[in-house]
Amino acid sequence: MRSRILTAGAIAIASAAVLVAQPPAKTVNGLQISVKSVARAERTPLRDCPPGTNSVNAVQRPGDELAVVTVDFKVMPDFKPVTMKRATATAADDKVYNTSIQFVDVGSVPEYSCQFVYRVPQGTKLKTLQIEGASFDISGLESK
């Protein structure tokens, strides 16, 4: 019984930590944007946003790693078609990284999730993600 309580408590604390870590959703150009996670990958698909089924991947090179930022999008009623610039990420040392993932037809699907890929030097921690005018603090999503 005691161990169950402890487990439940641990889950609650972990869930709260995730909630705290996730930056609040923001609405940009009629799109509600929520940053979900930051992960590292050796190989990852390069798909536009919203994603198609493009089969080309990026592959990690020696000294680099691929930071993958997952972002959810929801098209709001006031959305108007717009061309959006690529999302950028800023690292803890204030260096800005570009992604090859481009926004294409952002209003074509009501809800979708995109993975923005950043090639960064190994060990780099990302601090913020910028989409158009909005900045999201993603430092809490980085693994320690």
Next chain:
Amino acid sequence: MEIDRRAFIASLGGAAAVASMSDEAKADALEHYMEDQLDAGVEAQRGQTAPGQPETFPTVADIEAQIETRPFRRGTGSVFTGQRGENVKKITPMPDKPTLQDFFRLRFAPANHVLQSATRAMKTGMSEEIILACLLHDCVLSLIKPDHGWWGAQLFEPYIPEKSAFAIRYHQTLRFFPDEEAGYEYPDQYYRIFGKDYTPPQYIQDTYKWLKNHKWYMEPRLVTVNDLYAFDPNAKVSIEPFEDIIGRHFKQPKEGLGFDNSPSAHMWRTLARPDSPL
């Protein structure tokens, strides 16, 4: 044998390409695909690729070792080869005064890759010169594959804006050099087709050095950026959205492509008559 429907359609050039195939061609393609899958299974049993494991890329030596396993050379244009070295089929004759659209329909088809590339360039607000370059950048692969940037530019140069021809010529070089700032990653498919330890030849490296400081560097770079994304098997594309851009920027000769005495007329004639013995 289980068939991955999506992978099968992708191997044929996408849903649009499949839609344009006869039932007989589809059956042939499915048979070939299953044979390929079977071959892959045999390779896996040999321990060259373990199923379910991350893909291991071939080396340059592995790729070179494949040369004598084929009845044709890899650089041969697609109008000259049958599928998997089988007998070729009779080809539909071109009209007397062929247009660019006729070549798209009868010689470059399915052209799914270039149509996707141009569609994306259009959707992301590229200039008309770049959209046209994306539309034409790999068409010459029907004729010849090595140095396709140079051959492609030469084929189209008499008819298109100088910037578009520049973009077609040098996209080949820039494909080997990533530019994260511009949004271009080195694609994993190049590890597959050139080998994981491949180094571009010296003339490509010299061309890259020269291009880096050229005022038109971004023209071919933008073709590579859109090239990267043009492998979506489910994208629905057609040449219709580009009719206006072709009308504005492609100088269609009244005699028809191949018969206007331009410096590349002979290349169009070769594409038109690939069965000609001389």
